[in-house]
Amino acid sequence: MMMAAGTRVAGKWLFWSVLGVLTILVLIHVLRPEPVWVDLATAQRGPMEVxxxxxxxxRVKDRYVVSSPVAGYLHRVTLDVGDPVMPGELLAEVDPMPANMLDTRSRAEAEARVESARSALNAARQRTQAARADAELAAAEHERMATLERSGYVSRELLQQAQATAARSRAILKSARFDEEVASHELAAARTRLEVSAARSEGQGPAEYLAVRSPVNGSVLSILRKSEGVVQAGDAILELGDPxxxxxxxxxxxxxxxxxxxxxxxxxxxxxxxxxxxxxxxxxxxxxxxxxxxxxxxxxxxxxxxxxxxxxxxxxxxxxxxxxxxxxxxxxADVLQIPASAIFQHNDQPTVFLVTEDRAVLQTVVTGQSNGLVTVVNGGLTEGDQVVRHPDRELSHNDRIRVR
Known part of the structure; x- marks a missing residue:
């Protein structure tokens, strides 16, 4: 009888103990926080640039607007946009209006314009010589850098800089030559006006037409006046340039x-x-x-x-x-990087949530360059580490996570 009573008491204690343990487990399961849903990213090495x-x-570097040198009647322009032109090629014809005879002051002004155009041409020639010297020096420097780069004495970057300098020098020389050609034709235009007026004062008749010629080697970029008609001196006709x-x-x-x-x-x-x-x-x-x-x-x-x-x-x-x-x-060409959205400030230091055994752990990192999408990591992470891509306010240190 006593053994049966003891067995019943032990059975009750065992029942209530198991029931209490189950109750505690249920409460823990019910009360513990749910895992936070997150997106993950992997720290990986690769090329990056900012x-x-x-x-x-x-845009064409040097553009030249060809205008009518005198007031007169413009013949229809036969060129089209894109047509190539050579220096001295006929662009248009203008029948000049009868030139007025120049008085003493006007003749002096015309002669002064001729001298000014001659001085501008001389200055352009000097600039061309200086540009030619710079281009030759840049070309020689590029050749020297190419030789040194093949021997391994200079870096590829220095060779590229020398190549860029040589290209710029060639472009500057070409522009200087264009300026010289333009100055030459401006001198010719000034001489023409003076000579036509002089012929008029001597009783000679005007020429049948005045030829408007190309000052440079290039192509027609735009036609500002296609149809024939009366034009004034300085009215734009064509725009030229080297494409x-x-x-x-x-x-x-x-x-x-x-x-x-x-x-x-x-x-x-x-x-x-x-x-x-x-x-x-x-x-x-x-x-x-x-x-x-x-x-x-x-x-x-x-x-x-x-x-x-x-x-x-x-x-x-x-x-x-x-x-x-x-x-x-x-x-x-090779840096460790993670998405920039994974990095946030914690205690005034760049920090990420590092994934460790299905938990998010705060990890301070050392960052480098960033292009807005990805950021270089110089310390705190290794290749292959996984971090939370877009951490939100609900996520805290050591929280359980679940990947979407």
């Missing part, structure tokens, strides 16, 4: 322009062909106000870049074409 990307357009000498004009936000300087490498894309290489030649020191597509007033700065890719790769690119310009501020 760029400023803006939309730009191509093989293009530059890229990009309007950059002033906030970004302070990070740009001449010599920064630029990548051009979005024009319908292969990616092209360019280099910044000038960042204009004056900004201007522009209205964005959303109606927001913006301060922008004009940046000019020269293409260094060979002409045969962009021969279909013309004046006024749209391009996407990416200015490369920093780049590396």
């Amino acid at each position: 760029t400023i990307v803006e939309e730009g357009k191509t 093989s000498a293009l530059e890229v004009v990009v309007d950059v936000l002033s906030f970004d322009a302070v990070n740009l300087e001449p010599g920064i490498a630029t990548r051009l894309s979005g024009w319908g062909g292969t990616t092209l290489d360019a280099v910044i030649r000038r960042v204009e020191p004056v900004g201007f106000e522009d209205i964005s597509a959303l109606g927001v007033e913006e301060q922008r700065v004009r940046v000019i870049a020269d293409m260094i890719t060979p002409r045969d790769r962009w021969e279909m690119l013309g004046d006024g074409y749209r391009v996407d310009a990416a200015f490369i501020l920093w780049q590396s």
Whole structure:
């Protein structure tokens, strides 16, 4: 009887003990917080670059507006846009109106204009000689750098800088030659006006027509006056330029322009062909106000870049074409990186939630360059570590997580 009573008492204690343990387990399961749903990202190594990307357009470097040298009757222009022209080629014909005889003062002014044009031509010739010397020096320096680079004495970057300098020097020389040609034709125009007036004063009749000729080697960019009719002296007729000498004009936000300087490498894309290489030649020191597509007033700065890719790769690119310009501020071929959205400030230090055994653990990291999408990690993580991509306010240190 006593053994049976003891067995019943032990059975009751065992029943109530098991029931209490089960109750505690149920309460723990019910009361413990649910795992937080998160997205994960993996720290991995790879190439990265920091760029400023803006939309730009191509532009012929040297443009020349050909105008009527005298008042008269313009014959119809037979050229079309894109037609090539050579120096001295006939562009248009103008029947001059009878020239008035010059008085003493007007003749002196005309002679002074001839002398001024002659001085401008001499100055242009001197600039051409200086540009030619600079181009020869830059070409020699490029050859020397190429030899040293093949021997391993200089870096590839120095060779590219020498190549860009040589390209700029050639472009400056070509521009100086154009200026010399223009100055030569301006002198001829001044002489013509003086000679025609002199012939008029001597009783000679005017020429049948006055030929308007091309001052440069290039192509017709636009026709400002196609139809025949009366024109005044100085009225624009044609616009000429060399389509093989293009530059890229990009309007950059002033906030970004302070990070740009001449010599920064630029990548051009979005024009319908292969990616092209360019280099910044000038960042204009004056900004201007522009209205964005959303109606927001913006301060922008004009940046000019020269293409260094060979002409045969962009021969279909013309004046006024749209391009996407990416200015490369920093780049590396192999760095550890994670999404920029995974990093936040905790105790004034960059921190991430590192995933350890299905839990999110606060981890301080050392960050480097960032392009807004990904950020370089210089310390605190290793390749293959997983972090929470978009941590929210509900996530705390050592919380359980569940991957979406």
